[in-house]
Amino acid sequence: MVQDELTVRRGTPSLVAPARETPRESKPLSDLDDQNCMRIYLVGIYAFRGHASRQGVDPAAVVRGALAEALVHYYPLAGRLREEAGRKLVVDCAGQGVAFVEADANMALDDLGEVRYPPFPRSEEFVYDDHVYMANLPPGLLLPEIIGQPLLYVQVTRFTCGGFIVGTRTCHCLTDGSGVAQFLKSVGELARGATSPSVPPVWSRDIFNARQPPCPSFPHPEFQEPAGGDDRLMYTPPHELERVEFSFGPEAIAALHSRAAPGKKVSRFDLVAACLWRSRTAALGYAPGDEVRCGMPVDARGRRPADFGREIPKGFYGNAIACTVACCTAEELCGRDLGYAVGLIREAKAMVTYEYMQSLADRMVLEGRPVPEAKRTFTVSDLSNVGLEDVDFGWGNAVYGGPPMNALYQLPGGATFFRRRKNGSGEEETYGAIYLPKDCVARYMKEVEALTTTITKLPTETALRARY
Numbered sequence: 001m002v003q004d005e006l007t008v009r010r011g012t013p014s015l016v017a018p019a020r021e022t023p024r025e026s027k028p029l030s031d032l033d034d035q036n037c038m039r040i041y042l043v044g045i046y047a048f049r050g051h052a053s054r055q056g057v058d059p060a061a062v063v064r065g066a067l068a069e070a071l072v073h074y075y076p077l078a079g080r081l082r083e084e085a086g087r088k089l090v091v092d093c094a095g096q097g098v099a100f101v102e103a104d105a106n107m108a109l110d111d112l113g114e115v116r117y118p119p120f121p122r123s124e125e126f127v128y129d130d131h132v133y134m135a136n137l138p139p140g141l142l143l144p145e146i147i148g149q150p151l152l153y154v155q156v157t158r159f160t161c162g163g164f165i166v167g168t169r170t171c172h173c174l175t176d177g178s179g180v181a182q183f184l185k186s187v188g189e190l191a192r193g194a195t196s197p198s199v200p201p202v203w204s205r206d207i208f209n210a211r212q213p214p215c216p217s218f219p220h221p222e223f224q225e226p227a228g229g230d231d232r233l234m235y236t237p238p239h240e241l242e243r244v245e246f247s248f249g250p251e252a253i254a255a256l257h258s259r260a261a262p263g264k265k266v267s268r269f270d271l272v273a274a275c276l277w278r279s280r281t282a283a284l285g286y287a288p289g290d291e292v293r294c295g296m297p298v299d300a301r302g303r304r305p306a307d308f309g310r311e312i313p314k315g316f317y318g319n320a321i322a323c324t325v326a327c328c329t330a331e332e333l334c335g336r337d338l339g340y341a342v343g344l345i346r347e348a349k350a351m352v353t354y355e356y357m358q359s360l361a362d363r364m365v366l367e368g369r370p371v372p373e374a375k376r377t378f379t380v381s382d383l384s385n386v387g388l389e390d391v392d393f394g395w396g397n398a399v400y401g402g403p404p405m406n407a408l409y410q411l412p413g414g415a416t417f418f419r420r421r422k423n424g425s426g427e428e429e430t431y432g433a434i435y436l437p438k439d440c441v442a443r444y445m446k447e448v449e450a451l452t453t454t455i456t457k458l459p460t461e462t463a464l465r466a467r468y
Contacts, residue, residue: 003113007106008125008157015097015150019068022075026082027091030208031361032319033173034089036369039146041153041169042180043127045120046391047400049109050162054395059164060102060156063393066191067154071098074183074201074317077174080148087369089173091151098152101128109163115400117421117431123404127167128155146171166393172319178301179317181387191393202315214362217355221293222325222372223363228290231376232437234412241409242438244445247431248272249423252452259451260338266346268430269382269418274341275451276416276434277378281330283436283444286376288331294345295372295379297321298352309354322357323372324348338451374413384420384430407433 032038048059071078079093103126112121153169170180186197248256248268256271277294286292300320305311312320326344333341363370388401408415414435423429436444 003121006122008103011102013099013101016064016067016100017095017097018071018075018078020072022072022095024094027076027093029089029173030205030318031210031364032208035364036371038172040172042172043403044168045123045126045400045404046166046398047115048164048395048398051395062191063156063166064100066187069190070187073197077152081146083147099150100154103155103157105157105159108161109159118404118406120400120404126155126157126165127169128153129169175317176319176321177386178299182317184391188392199315201317202313204313204316205318208357208361210361210365211358214365216359216362218359220363221327222323223370225373226291226293226376229287233284236437238409240437241435242441243407243433243435244441245433247429249429250427255452260342266342270342270345272430273345273380274338275448278333278341279444279447280378282334282447283440286330290330290376291327292330292333293377294326295323295377297323297381298349322352322360324352377413379415382418384418407435409435
């Protein structure tokens, strides 16, 4: 393949500081920001095609200049983390800067192959990372060092066609996926000539701090080990896993809807998540009494204050997500209709209110920031509405924007990310991927097929609605 011939030559890394003087101060993170599971870097790939009107314009220079301007407004991202008593994280803001490197590829962007959908080809070549060491954190938790390190790494890779890729690593303690999108859109606005971001950034981390005194008011089962035996998925070596892609178009969604909640309003996410959770559980062959879970991060942004319990200020770019889990036994999940799974998922999501997030912050402080339990947990996140493809540095919107993968096996238990796209007929599809032990794939596909097949008058007349 042509992409195998790719060579990327990086220049000398440097630091990009805010373009003007910014406040020198220390800003504590929230008790949701500094969870152990947030002490990672979020990876993003943003690919742009060349444009005739931009011939001779260096995208690396444009991005670098706009980045410096954006850091005037988002100056904590140019700071460094410090850890205080109780492992509380604080950002020391002194304009230290973010890591930046230019690079050049020896081919055109299209030579990489399909660059519109994950997995993004050769993504490791387009993301700068000098983390050759890992932090000595709680036993069994291997995380990148974040203390005293740049909180953002940016690499701009130029292609021979005039296209380019912006690869980013952003410290999750400072922001979540929606916050990353907000920041990069601001960089894009400044690159296109704006004098300030259209959405001013808001810090306000105190809204997600623990109460005084901390008093958890929800059980938070996501931190408790589920009842039952071992989870084979957690002990399967990577070479024995297979990545299985899926795509659910209108007919597949209609088939799931007819099985789960005929005549009722149900979201695509709920239907697809329920289908995959049930099919995955059956394929992995858990014992009937084993507790199984579907874990979901829920974003507080955009929630109605009357339902959520308070308003999240527009422009807030900190972590505004809480993980919730739907729980039942394998026998209940696979033995009842799909509507049962959909109901559990909807109930778990509805549970996330402002009080729930305060309760979560309370638990973090009281219990030393525990990590969610991954055993027999199907973790799924919907990136469809985050807006990562809407980043524009002056060459038009990204043809690809977001994480380089739509499924991870590196995390215990794995994780799946939903995205949306238009198929060849212009219809919207929900797509993604899942990792399973190779000997479980056939059973998994059979289960999905059964749930997404429309049965007509004769039992033999079926039509497969989900594609692989």
